[in-house]
Amino acid sequence: MTQQRENHREDVAGRANVEDTPELLAYYEDLDRLGAGALWTVANKIEPWEPQSQSVPVVWRYRDLRDNVLRSVDLVTPEKAGRRVVYLRNPGRGDVAAAVGWLYAGLQVMNPGEVASAHRHSASAIRFIMEGSGAFTVVDGHKMTLGANDFVLTPNGTWHEHGVEATGTPCIWQDGLDIPFVNAMEANFYEVHPDLRQAVGHKVDDMTKTWGNPGLRPMGQGWSHGYSPMFKYEWAPTYESLLKYASCTDGSPFDGVLMEYVNPVTNGPVMQTMGASMQMLRPGERTKAHRHTGSGLFHVAKGGGHSIINGKRYDWQEHDIFCVPSWAWHEHVNGSDRDDACLFCLSDLPVMRALGLYREQALGENGGFQPLL
Numbered sequence: 001m002t003q004q005r006e007n008h009r010e011d012v013a014g015r016a017n018v019e020d021t022p023e024l025l026a027y028y029e030d031l032d033r034l035g036a037g038a039l040w041t042v043a044n045k046i047e048p049w050e051p052q053s054q055s056v057p058v059v060w061r062y063r064d065l066r067d068n069v070l071r072s073v074d075l076v077t078p079e080k081a082g083r084r085v086v087y088l089r090n091p092g093r094g095d096v097a098a099a100v101g102w103l104y105a106g107l108q109v110m111n112p113g114e115v116a117s118a119h120r121h122s123a124s125a126i127r128f129i130m131e132g133s134g135a136f137t138v139v140d141g142h143k144m145t146l147g148a149n150d151f152v153l154t155p156n157g158t159w160h161e162h163g164v165e166a167t168g169t170p171c172i173w174q175d176g177l178d179i180p181f182v183n184a185m186e187a188n189f190y191e192v193h194p195d196l197r198q199a200v201g202h203k204v205d206d207m208t209k210t211w212g213n214p215g216l217r218p219m220g221q222g223w224s225h226g227y228s229p230m231f232k233y234e235w236a237p238t239y240e241s242l243l244k245y246a247s248c249t250d251g252s253p254f255d256g257v258l259m260e261y262v263n264p265v266t267n268g269p270v271m272q273t274m275g276a277s278m279q280m281l282r283p284g285e286r287t288k289a290h291r292h293t294g295s296g297l298f299h300v301a302k303g304g305g306h307s308i309i310n311g312k313r314y315d316w317q318e319h320d321i322f323c324v325p326s327w328a329w330h331e332h333v334n335g336s337d338r339d340d341a342c343l344f345c346l347s348d349l350p351v352m353r354a355l356g357l358y359r360e361q362a363l364g365e366n367g368g369f370q371p372l373l
Contacts, residue, residue, distance in 0.1 A: 016040035051293060053325035054092040055100045057309040062130070062319035069107045069172055078116045084109055085175060088321065093180070100323035101295030101348055102181035103274070108162070109172045110135070115163030118193035124227070124271045125154040125177040127162065128299055128344060130319050134168015137161070139231050141201035144208065146173075149235030149301050151261075151344070155227035155271055156182075159198050174299055174321065176346040178273045207231040211264045228263035228270040235301070242280040242342065254290040254362065256281045256332070269350040281305065281334035281341045289331040292360040294352040296324040296345050303341025305334045329363060 018024070018040055031037050069086050078084050087106035088099040099105035108127075110116070112134060128151040129135055135146040139160045144152050154160040164171050182188045203209075210218050211229045214237075223229045242257055251257040257280040261270050269275040278301065281287070289308065298307075304317035309330045316322055324330045334341040352358040 016043055051327035053101065053295070053327060055090050055098070055295065055323065055325035056092045057312065057314060057323060057325065057328065058088075058090055058100075059314045059316055059320055059322040060088050062317075062321070065107060066172070069109050070170070073109055073111055073170070078110065078114055083116055083175075090323065096180040096183065098180040099321075100297055100325055102178065102184060103295055103297050103346060103348060104175075104177045104179040105297055105321065105346075106175045107172055108175050109170065110162065110164045111170050112164050112168045113166040115197070116161055117196045118159050118161035118198045119191060120157055120159045120193075121190040122156050122188045123177045123179045123182045124156040124273055125160075125175060126270075126274065126276060126346060127152050127154070128174040128176070128346075130172045130174060132164065132169045132171030134165035135171040135173065136163055136165065137232075138198055138200060141198060142207050142231060143200045143202070143204045144232040145205055146232065147235065149238075149344070150232060151276065152232045153228060153230070153270060155225070156273075159193055161193075161198060176274070176297060178348070181273060181348065181351070205232065208234065212237075217264065223265045226272045228261075228265070230264060230270070233261050233270075233276075238278055239302075239342070242278060246280055246282060246340075251280075251282075253288045254331075255279050256285055256287055271350070272354070273348065273351055275347050275349045277345045277347070279332075279343050279345065281332055281343070283339060284334060284337045286333045287331045289329050289363040290361060291327050291329045291363075293326050293358055294347055294349045295326045296347045298322050298324065299344040299346075301342040301344045303334060303336060303339055305332065305336070305341050307332045 028038060028041065065086065072084050072086060076084055085106040085108045087097060087104065089097065090099050093100070097104060127137060129146045129148050131148060133147070137144050137146060137152045137154065137160060139154055140158045146152060179188070207229055208231065210221065241259060245259060246257045249257065259278055261276040262268060263270055298321065300316050300318050300320045302318060306313050306315040307322065307330055309324055310328050314322055332343065349358065
């Protein structure tokens with residue numbers, strides 16, 4: 001059996017250990033004409049011994065991208081472009097415009113006084129604010145004001161629009177969506193609001209004020225959607241929570257001080273297809289290597305350092321974005337001995353967990369594997 005497995009591994013074409021003969025080749029052609037094929041010719045490719053991600057690790061450096069993102073302001077308007085976004089392309093996922101796995105990401109810029117048309121789609125989305133003041137999002141009539149390192153949800157099927165107040169400054173934020181996943185499921189719809197704008201029907205920031213109180217839920221308020229009613233998760237209380245948690249825990253040897261953003265109604269992920277977390281690497285901290293199913297898109301919210309992904313070093317600093325493909329070995333290092341570093345992560349872990357596909361593995365001290373889950 002071991003030798004059979006090695007034969008399968010060594011065959012780069014993804015074929016079983018079957019030698020081609022004139023009769024077999026003719027047989028394959030007959031099957032092809034019928035719209036069929038022999039499983040043993042593709043078995044190793046479609047059922048690998050372990051996950052084989054098409055994505056590759058990438059660091060998108062903000063200092064390199066920023067000028068080109070701002071340049072788009074002079075080239076296209078939000079009305080003509082629909083959304084003025086520079087998307088992040090993973091070399092291994094160019095066919096589906098994904099940043100990693102089935103996750104899309106882009107950098108969007110808007111000037112003071114600009115508002116993108118209201119729309120909705122089947123894909124779920126988050127926006128992570130990078131710089132500027134006066135940014136806002138309206139989701140189903142709920143308006144949220146946004147500051148640096150805040151992130152806001154625009155769940156699937158909700159009307160939403162983004163803009164910058166006339167009194168604000170140019171704003172740049174990271175978009176993160178599950179567009180490739182929804183397209184793979186052949187389930188994507190897109191619709192523009194008939195009035196192009198939606199009315200604000202509630203007090204500004206009402207959802208965060210209602211649902212974002214630690215340890216408390218509003219009496220008599222129901223919520224039946226599969227996504228979080230919080231809509232906006234602010235940086236200041238997030239960072240404060242990390243500091244509090246760090247004061248009483250050693251943290252994870254693999255992730256440092258890691259906290260997940262949750263739906264306050266279910267205590268589950270913020271949305272059904274995408275999860276979000278923030279982790280703190282304390283001064284000089286270096287995590288141990290592990291890997292897991294599910295892709296991660298990391299945004300450096302604070303500090304600087306580097307990550308080792310599948311044995312290669314990737315340096316990062318504030319507002320850089322980098323990805324860790326599914327089942328890739330990874331460890332993170334805070335490059336400072338004085339200040340902490342914080343990494344925001346958008347992932348597809350809710351899908352992995354809901355479908356029973358999540359697996360995690362540590363790299364053992366002796367070079368062997370130690371299963372974590």
